[in-house]
Amino acid sequence: MNKVNFSLKWWGTSYGVKLPENKLTAASPIERAPLPEKVIIALHQNIGAPCKALVKRGDKVLTGQKIGDSEKFVSAPVHATISGEVSGTTMLVHPATGQLVEALIVTSDGRDEWVALEARDAIDKLSVEEILKRIREAGIVGLGGAAFPTQVKLSPPKDKKIDTVILNGCECEPYITSDHRVMLEYGREVLSGLNIIRKVLSPDNVYIAIEDNKQDAIEHVRKLLASMELDGNYKMVTLKSKYPMGAEKTLIKNILGREVPIGGLPLDVGVVVHNVSTARAIHDAVLERKPFIERVVTVTGAVKEPKNLLVRLGTPLRDLIENCGGIDGEADEIVLGGPMMGISQFDLDFPVIKGANCILVKKSVPMREGDCISCGRCLDACPMRLMPTMLVKYAKVGRYDACKEAYIADCFECGACAYACPANIPIVQYIKIAKSELIKRAAKK
Amino acid sequence: MTGEKRILISPGPHLWSGLSVSKIMYLVVLALILPSGAGVYFFGYRALLVMVTSVATAVLTEYVSKKLRKRAFVMDWSAVVTGLLLALTLPPTLPLWMVVIGSAFSIGIVKEAFGGLGHNIFNPALGGRAFMAACFPAEMTTWVLPAGFIADAVTCATPLNESFVCPVDKLSLYKALFMGNVGGSIGETSTLLILIGGLLLLVLGIINWRIPLAYIGTVALLTFALGQDAIFHILAGGLMLGAFFMATDYVTSPITNKGRIIFAVGTGLLTVAIRLFGGMPEGVCFSILFMNALTPLIDRYIKVRPYGLKQAGEK
Numbered sequence: 001m002n003k004v005n006f007s008l009k010w011w012g013t014s015y016g017v018k019l020p021e022n023k024l025t026a027a028s029p030i031e032r033a034p035l036p037e038k039v040i041i042a043l044h045q046n047i048g049a050p051c052k053a054l055v056k057r058g059d060k061v062l063t064g065q066k067i068g069d070s071e072k073f074v075s076a077p078v079h080a081t082i083s084g085e086v087s088g089t090t091m092l093v094h095p096a097t098g099q100l101v102e103a104l105i106v107t108s109d110g111r112d113e114w115v116a117l118e119a120r121d122a123i124d125k126l127s128v129e130e131i132l133k134r135i136r137e138a139g140i141v142g143l144g145g146a147a148f149p150t151q152v153k154l155s156p157p158k159d160k161k162i163d164t165v166i167l168n169g170c171e172c173e174p175y176i177t178s179d180h181r182v183m184l185e186y187g188r189e190v191l192s193g194l195n196i197i198r199k200v201l202s203p204d205n206v207y208i209a210i211e212d213n214k215q216d217a218i219e220h221v222r223k224l225l226a227s228m229e230l231d232g233n234y235k236m237v238t239l240k241s242k243y244p245m246g247a248e249k250t251l252i253k254n255i256l257g258r259e260v261p262i263g264g265l266p267l268d269v270g271v272v273v274h275n276v277s278t279a280r281a282i283h284d285a286v287l288e289r290k291p292f293i294e295r296v297v298t299v300t301g302a303v304k305e306p307k308n309l310l311v312r313l314g315t316p317l318r319d320l321i322e323n324c325g326g327i328d329g330e331a332d333e334i335v336l337g338g339p340m341m342g343i344s345q346f347d348l349d350f351p352v353i354k355g356a357n358c359i360l361v362k363k364s365v366p367m368r369e370g371d372c373i374s375c376g377r378c379l380d381a382c383p384m385r386l387m388p389t390m391l392v393k394y395a396k397v398g399r400y401d402a403c404k405e406a407y408i409a410d411c412f413e414c415g416a417c418a419y420a421c422p423a424n425i426p427i428v429q430y431i432k433i434a435k436s437e438l439i440k441r442a443a444k445k
Numbered sequence: 446m447t448g449e450k451r452i453l454i455s456p457g458p459h460l461w462s463g464l465s466v467s468k469i470m471y472l473v474v475l476a477l478i479l480p481s482g483a484g485v486y487f488f489g490y491r492a493l494l495v496m497v498t499s500v501a502t503a504v505l506t507e508y509v510s511k512k513l514r515k516r517a518f519v520m521d522w523s524a525v526v527t528g529l530l531l532a533l534t535l536p537p538t539l540p541l542w543m544v545v546i547g548s549a550f551s552i553g554i555v556k557e558a559f560g561g562l563g564h565n566i567f568n569p570a571l572g573g574r575a576f577m578a579a580c581f582p583a584e585m586t587t588w589v590l591p592a593g594f595i596a597d598a599v600t601c602a603t604p605l606n607e608s609f610v611c612p613v614d615k616l617s618l619y620k621a622l623f624m625g626n627v628g629g630s631i632g633e634t635s636t637l638l639i640l641i642g643g644l645l646l647l648v649l650g651i652i653n654w655r656i657p658l659a660y661i662g663t664v665a666l667l668t669f670a671l672g673q674d675a676i677f678h679i680l681a682g683g684l685m686l687g688a689f690f691m692a693t694d695y696v697t698s699p700i701t702n703k704g705r706i707i708f709a710v711g712t713g714l715l716t717v718a719i720r721l722f723g724g725m726p727e728g729v730c731f732s733i734l735f736m737n738a739l740t741p742l743i744d745r746y747i748k749v750r751p752y753g754l755k756q757a758g759e760k
Contacts, residue, residue: 376653
């Protein structure tokens with residue numbers, strides 16, 4: 001039965017910040033990047049356990065061949081993204097954790113020979129177990145940035161009833177347009193992936209949430225939804241463009257009015273949120289039987305020609321920047337991720353990892369940290385309604401326990417506070433220091 | 446490609462709103478131009494002289510204090526705001542050497558001795574004014590009638606004085622108070638122009654509406670409940686200037702919205718109490734200073750409920 005409902009709602013929130021969008025590549029169709037000469041595949045590209053290498057130096061590998069895996073539940077395997085030879089290993093500094101991660105280097109043979117893919121399937125024939133197995137084998141992680149293994153997110157504990165699935169097409173960070181273009185150009189695959197998620201979780205309602213700065217995507221997805229005759233109860237939700245609207249907890253609050261308990265997960269309030277690019281990867285894995293080896297990356301900012309590129313994972317940033325005409329003018333900083341949560345890279349040979357949705361090239365601006373004038377802008381900006389300036393004051397004098405009591409663990413480092421701070425205090429940086437000190441202390445006990 | 450090029454790294458976020466402390470202070474100065482202009486218009490060049498003296502002393506004192514404390518001097522307009530606000534609360538005829546002492550006290554003692562911008566407990570301008578009221582009680586309460594460029598000023602003494610008897614009808618009194626055509630401090634007389642400046646800051650998002658609204662609202666309700674002329678109490682004295690420009694000072698008012706309302710209501714209660722029952726005709730300055738002292742306490746106990754924290758009683 002076809003039960004496609006539409007609702008167009010203008011949800012607001014009193015928290016967060018309005019950002020300049022700078023979506024330079026919103027109208028640039030996705031371009032396939034040329035095959036890289038080598039790829040660097042980090043063995044730890046999810047938030048859970050690292051993988052062990054399944055191949056060694058000198059081995060020949062095919063595109064899509066699994067080259068790293070782990071036996072842990074919260075983990076995701078990694079695959080060769082080009083065919084060629086494993087030419088060595090290297091160490092990378094993981095951008096999110098700051099820890100050293102082992103990586104395999106694969107040198108291309110230029111032929112891009114794929115492993116034999118299984119025959120395509122239709123969703124009706126598949127059991128939930130089979131779907132989850134295929135998602136795990138494909139190495140899919142949350143592509144919105146958190147890189148949480150997708151099959152884990154799709155396997156909630158038995159006692160948690162999931163009543164709502166939200167497809168997250170907000171893409172609230174400035175500059176990034178990869179999800180936007182995926183919705184426009186792979187909308188059918190995205191909705192098919194969403195349908196798979198729906199089949200696994202059988203929720204009462206499925207929401208498709210898109211910010212109002214992407215009207216073309218909203219229209220496109222709406223039309224597709226009407227034409228595809230999917231099972232289930234679908235609702236389109238248009239959200240105000242405000243940062244960080246696309247953060248899971250903010251999104252749940254704005255669409256459903258529910259608050260995820262402190263220290264809890266969305267599934268504690270019966271919700272699972274998936275990003276649109278993840279949905280597309282799920283479709284490719286489950287129905288097309290393709291492992292997750294490429295993704296859309298927005299290369300933007302101070303490059304001669306900003307683009308949305310379909311990129312093999314592991315491609316060095318250098319290749320992508322060159323593909324976009326190179327660094328323009330005075331720019332001297334390369335950010336992996338968006339301008340708000342992205343992390344500056346010191347090495348242009350750093351590869352595209354699974355969670356990377358954007359490469360932003362910019363001119364770095366020296367900032368002078370001033371004194372807090374207690375204006376309260378960081379409080380108004382914080383989507384978690386924390387008191388960022390208090391966290392900074394505690395962190396500065398080493399009162400990390402006070403930080404803990406002020407719920408520092410709930411900060412997901414969106415950077416809205418630091419964006420709004422007139423005194424230029426690197427609030428997120430202080431919070432990160434306090435968090436890592438707290439982790440060190442907890443480890444000592 | 447970039448082998449020879451230096452790559453820099455910096456902590457995120459990599460975007461900034463661009464609204465700096467000095468820009469905020471600059472906007473406050475802009476908003477104060479109207480009330481300051483009114484002061485010059487009503488009281489003549491002498492008012493201008495007081496303002497220039499006060500601002501110049503404030504900036505100079507800040508410079509000297511920073512040098513003495515071996516800190517970098519940054520021209521962030523905050524000393525200009527303090528100097529200008531102080532001048533606006535002074536009688537236009539005050540001897541200039543007194544202005545110099547008051548302004549130097551505002552910056553040197555009330556602000557810099559406590560650690561400079563962001564660390565002061567009391568509003569520097571009001572701290573300086575309170576100091577001057579204690580040092581020069583006679584001069585600080587000598588009010589003159591507007592004598593600048595107009596002739597038909599309402600002929601009554603300073604409106605909030607005990608001996609105040611106004612010969613005109615109520616409506617012309619309100620009109621005079623609203624336009625600023627009365628005796629008083631340089632910048633406190635024209636409610637209209639203070640309102641325009643205050644609304645400008647509200648629209649620009651520099652000040653929060655809660656403090657002026659709760660402060661003025663409390664004064665209005667309380668004076669009305671006590672059988673007083675509420676409109677007169679709103680328009681007269683330093684209430685408007687205090688509510689929009691002094692009580693809203695970030696550093697010396699609470700950081701949470703709830704705390705700000707408590708702060709403003711407290712200030713309103715004290716203002717009315719001083720005006721009606723105290724020994725002084727005006728209570729804005731001291732009530733704001735008193736609530737400044739309570740601000741750290743308010744900030745300690747009034748917190749925001751974080752996302753996802755269940756309130757007591759909720760299941």
